[in-house]
Amino acid sequence: MARKILCVAEKPSIAKSVAQHLSGGQFNTHSIRGNTFIKNYEFDFNFNPPWGQCSVTMTSVIGHLTSLEFNEQYRKWHSCSPVRLFDAPVETEVDKDKKAIADNITAQARYAKALFIWTDCDREGEHIGAEVRQSAYKGNGTIEVKRAQFSNTERAHVIRAAHNPINLDERQVNAVSARIELDLRLGAAFTRFQTLTLRTLGGDLEDRVISYGSCQFPTLGFVVDRYFRVKQFVPENFWSIKVMHKRDDVEVTFSWRRHRLFDRASVVILFERCLTARIAKVIKLQKKPTSKWRPLPLTTVELQKLGSMFLRMDSQRVMKVAEDLYNKGWISYPRTETDSFDKGMDLKKLIEKQEQDQAWGGYATSLLRGGFRQPRSGRHNDQAHPPIHPVNFVASGSLSGDERRVYEFVVRRFLACCSEDAKGESTTVEIECGDEIFFANGLLVLERNYLEVYPYEKWNSSQPLPRFSLHETFEPTEANITEGETSPPGYLTEPELISLMDANGIGTDATMAEHIAKIKEREYVMTQPRGGGAQTNGNGNGNSGRGGRRERSGRGGAQGGNNATGSGGGSVQQFIPTTLGVALIEGYNGIGLETSLGKPFLRKEMEIKMKQICAGTKSRNDFVNETIEQYTELFVRTQQQVDVLKAACRKYVFGEQP
C-alpha cells in the first residue's frame, strides 16, 4: 500500500487550490462530520525522497484551533484578586467550534507517515502549524512533521513547495505563544480590575465592562490625543504678501517664498519695500517634465484607508465586503501586507479577464495592446499573500451595492498599478520684487495614463500661465497684504486612525478594524460625520455619564483631513472620545507611569521583543517574565493610585469639579 501523507492548510481555500495543483485536478472530495466548510481532498502525488509516490489527504483548519484559558478555578471574575491573573495557571484548549476539525486531523494522522503543514508563512501561521501538529500527534505519536514554504498558490510555486519541505520554526511558534499568554493575562487582569473598581463609582459605570487590551487602549489613546489637540488649539494670526499680474487676459497670482509670517509689523515693512521697488523682475523660468506616480499594489491597510476615504464605508464594513468577494472567488485574499507582485505572476491574464467590462474593459484592452507596465514594487512583503487583486471577472449586475463598489475599486486599482505614470509639464515663474521673491506654478497634464481608470485621484492642468521671458521686468497690476489665522486640526478620521495604528504596530492588517469597532462598542469613542451630529455604534448614549460634558463639534469642520474625491456620497466620519474614553486615558496619564497604558509604546516594545525571539536573540521565558514583571509593576502602581483614575472619571464622566 502506498504511503500516506497528510497535508493541512490554514484555510479551506488554500487546501483546495493546493490539492488542485498537486493532483493535476484529479482528486476526490470528502466532507467531514461536524463542519460544513472543511473538506478532505484525496489524490496521489510523487514527493521527493524519502517519501516518493504517496496517497495524500489534503485538508485544512480555519485559523487557530485552540485558545489559551485560565484554569477553571480562575475563570469567574470574583474567584481571585485580578493581580493573581499575572501568574495563575493557564491551559490550552481546542475551541468548542473547532472540535470537529481537530478530530479530523487526529483521525487522518493515524495512518499517515508524515504531516505536511501548509499554513500561511507568517508568525501566526507557524503557531497554527504547531496547533495542527498537536492534534496530529494525538492520533499518531510518531508522525513526521514537515512544513511547506510558499507565498502564493501558483502551480509551479506550490509544486516546488511540496518538493522542498522544511521544518516548523519553533522560534516563531514561541513568539506567538508568548504573545497569546501575555494578551490573555494583561487583558484579563486590567479589565477585571478596571471594571470592578470603577463600578463602585455607580451611575453609568455600574454595569458595563470597561475592558483593557494592549491594542484597544493605544487605539483609544490616539483618538483622545487628537481630541485634546483640537480642544486646546489656540489660533494664531499670520500675514502674507501676494503679487498679481494680468497678462494675455490671464490673472496670475504670485505667492510669497516666505509663505507667511506671524508678525504683522515685519510683513508691512517688507510689503512697503515691494511697493517702493514697483518693478518686478523675472529671475527664474523653468519648464520641466513631471509625473504623478501610479499607485502601489494594494494592501489591506490601504484598502481600509481608501475605503473610508473614497467609498465611505468604515473599515470593518470594507473588510466584510472584501471577505465576501474573496469567498465568492472574485478577488484574491484580502488580508495582506504585501505591496509588490511576484515577478512570475501572470498579470496580463488577469487583465484579460477584465476586458469584457463595460466601464473599464476598453482600458484593460489598451493595456494589453502595449500600455502594460510591470507594477511598482513597494517595500513590504509578508511572504504569505500577494497584493489584493481581482482573480475573476464578475458583472456588476450580480453584485450588491457595496460589493460592487469594493470590487470596482480593487479592479481599478489593479489596472492602475499595471499602467504608466501620468505625465505632465510643470512651469515655474519666479519674480523678484524689492528683496522679496514670489512664484507662480503652472501644470499641463499631457498623458493621463493610469488616471483614466483611477478616478479616485485627481490631477488637473492649471490655468496656463501667460508667456514670460527670463530677466524681463514688468510692473505688477496689484500687490496686497493678506491676513489669516491658523485653523485647528480636525478630529481623527478613520483613515488617519488606521495610519497611526499601522505606523505604531497596533494590531495587524486583519484586526485593526476590529479594535476600532471594539472601542466603539465599549463606548470609549463615537463617530460623527464631519460637520454633523453624533452617532454611536449599537445602542446607548455615546456620551456616557449623567450630566456628562457635551462637546461642540468645533471649528475643525472642513479642515485637516482628506477631502475625499471619489464616488460615494456622505461625509467622512470622525472619531470623538466619550467622557469615559477621555477619563480612562487621562486617568492613566495622570498616574504618572513612565509609560502610560494609553500610549502605543508598550505594545511596540512587545512587538520588538517578539522579533527578537524570532531572531533567536531572546528566549520565550525571558520575554514572558520581563513583560509580566513590567506590567505587574504598572498594575500595582495603578492600584496604589487608583484615586487618580477615579478622580478622572468623576471629572469627565460625572462632570464633578475636583
Place this chain on the structure above:
DNA sequence: GCAAGGTC
C-alpha cells in the same frame, strides 16, 4: 462578562 490573533 476579560485580550488579540487566526478565519467562515
